[in-house]
Amino acid sequence: MTSPSDLSGPRAATTSNSTPGRIPGRRLLHSPGPTHIPDAVLHAMAVQPMDLADPRVDETIAACEEGLRRVLGTRDAQVFMYSANGHGAWEAVLVNIAAPGQTVLMAGTGHFSEAWALQAEDLGLMVQRTPWVEGQPIDTGSIEAALRADVARAIVAVLVVHTDTASGITSDVPAIRAAMDASGHPALLVVDGVASVAAAPLYMDAWRANVVLGASQKGLMVPPGLAYVAVDARALAVAQANPMPRHYWGWQLRVGAQSYRKFCGTPPETLLFGLRAALGLIEQEGLEAVWARHARLAAAVHAAVEGWREAVNVPGVIDFFCPVPAARSVSVTAITLGGGHSPDALRQVARERFQVAVAGGLGPLAGRVFRIGHLGDLNEAMLLGALGGVQAAMDVLNIPHGDGVGRAIAYLSRSA
Numbered sequence: 001m002t003s004p005s006d007l008s009g010p011r012a013a014t015t016s017n018s019t020p021g022r023i024p025g026r027r028l029l030h031s032p033g034p035t036h037i038p039d040a041v042l043h044a045m046a047v048q049p050m051d052l053a054d055p056r057v058d059e060t061i062a063a064c065e066e067g068l069r070r071v072l073g074t075r076d077a078q079v080f081m082y083s084a085n086g087h088g089a090w091e092a093v094l095v096n097i098a099a100p101g102q103t104v105l106m107a108g109t110g111h112f113s114e115a116w117a118l119q120a121e122d123l124g125l126m127v128q129r130t131p132w133v134e135g136q137p138i139d140t141g142s143i144e145a146a147l148r149a150d151v152a153r154a155i156v157a158v159l160v161v162h163t164d165t166a167s168g169i170t171s172d173v174p175a176i177r178a179a180m181d182a183s184g185h186p187a188l189l190v191v192d193g194v195a196s197v198a199a200a201p202l203y204m205d206a207w208r209a210n211v212v213l214g215a216s217q218k219g220l221m222v223p224p225g226l227a228y229v230a231v232d233a234r235a236l237a238v239a240q241a242n243p244m245p246r247h248y249w250g251w252q253l254r255v256g257a258q259s260y261r262k263f264c265g266t267p268p269e270t271l272l273f274g275l276r277a278a279l280g281l282i283e284q285e286g287l288e289a290v291w292a293r294h295a296r297l298a299a300a301v302h303a304a305v306e307g308w309r310e311a312v313n314v315p316g317v318i319d320f321f322c323p324v325p326a327a328r329s330v331s332v333t334a335i336t337l338g339g340g341h342s343p344d345a346l347r348q349v350a351r352e353r354f355q356v357a358v359a360g361g362l363g364p365l366a367g368r369v370f371r372i373g374h375l376g377d378l379n380e381a382m383l384l385g386a387l388g389g390v391q392a393a394m395d396v397l398n399i400p401h402g403d404g405v406g407r408a409i410a411y412l413s414r415s416a
């Protein structure tokens with residue numbers, strides 16, 4: 001057995017108590033955000049800050065807005081960008097569409113829906129929650145029932161996390177829209193696309209989502225620090241009438257052509273240059289090809305889990321967190337680890353010995369799962385390297401497993 005202290009040393013670059021050493025090659029980053037940054041994006045960000053009157057600033061902002069609209073599947077939605085992370089985008093939406101005492105309906109997806117609900121409560125909003133059943137996507141029936149029961153029309157919006165990054169589960173937004181329509185309730189549909197945008201299909205206009213929000217550091221392949229919301233005319237009208245006090249996050253101050261105003265101050269120029277480049281890469285590959293690549297690489301990870309869980313001669317201790325194959329996301333796979341084995345020990349060996357960084361469990365899944373992120377700037381070789389590193393760490397820790405890597409190779413060699 002390897003003890004944690006054996007794992008530090010000159011090659012352990014990022015444990016908090018070790019001196020950074022040189023890591024030959026690249027460490028494979030398989031957290032579900034932040035994700036790898038393509039070289040073209042890094043290079044695009046290697047610029048000096050510029051005068052706000054420099055035409056490159058306005059040009060870049062316009063290109064980002066237009067590119068985001070394309071990636072989100074919307075023709076006319078207004079895009080607002082913030083120097084913020086996904087939590088900032090959450091808050092931006094909440095303070096614009098609801099006021100203290102008003103109610104939002106939070107569709108239960110697990111850790112992320114609960115974190116967003118707590119934020120809403122801190123802002124003085126009332127949150128009605130639909131139940132989360134572990135391992136399952138959003139229950140559309142409970143959304144329809146909650147809206148039908150709301151005869152006073154107190155609910156202003158239904159908040160939906162498209163892909164919950166903690167569980168690795170993607171919910172069916174068109175089915176949620178259909179449930180809302182069936183109820184006849186006028187609530188807005190707000191979609192958190194932080195972990196799904198530019199990984200899984202998302203069509204804001206066709207799905208009639210009134211707001212979609214996201215952040216830069218996941219499928220968009222840009223460093224953390226840039227958030228955005230896309231807002232349709234109905235949601236803008238709700239914001240217009242909303243008495244919630246707000247300034248920095250307020251949409252009303254950010255409309256108009258002036259870049260200084262759009263950002264309520266200085267735009268994050270460097271990240272915008274990166275985002276423009278990343279959106280260009282997505283365009284070049286083709287959005288549908290990007291989605292198809294994510295689906296293919298996710299299926300390879302799923303094949304690996306099917307292999308790992310079939311340990312020879314011993315009960316398997318590895319399994320999918322999500323038992324519903326169709327609900328497993330293309331962005332991240334949550335994998336349960338039982339038999340007294342520690343997901344965090346596995347992560348540490350994978351990271352420090354094999355240079356593969358995977359994520360742990362969040363909230364109620366802490367200590368129960370590890371998560372392999374597979375979104376953003378990835379290809380087959382990177383993915384197989386990551387799966388190989390994880391499988392090697394299982395060997396080091398004597399975790400019984402079948403040949404997941406072999407299954408992934410077999411899957412990829414059959415799929416084009």
Ligand SMILES: *Cc1c(COP(=O)(O)O)cnc(C)c1O
Nearest residue numbers: 085086087112163165194195215
């Ligand atoms: C990562 C994530 C967030 C939070 O984003 P931060 O940038 O970490 O604040 C919110 N929602 C989802 C679905 C996420 O995956």
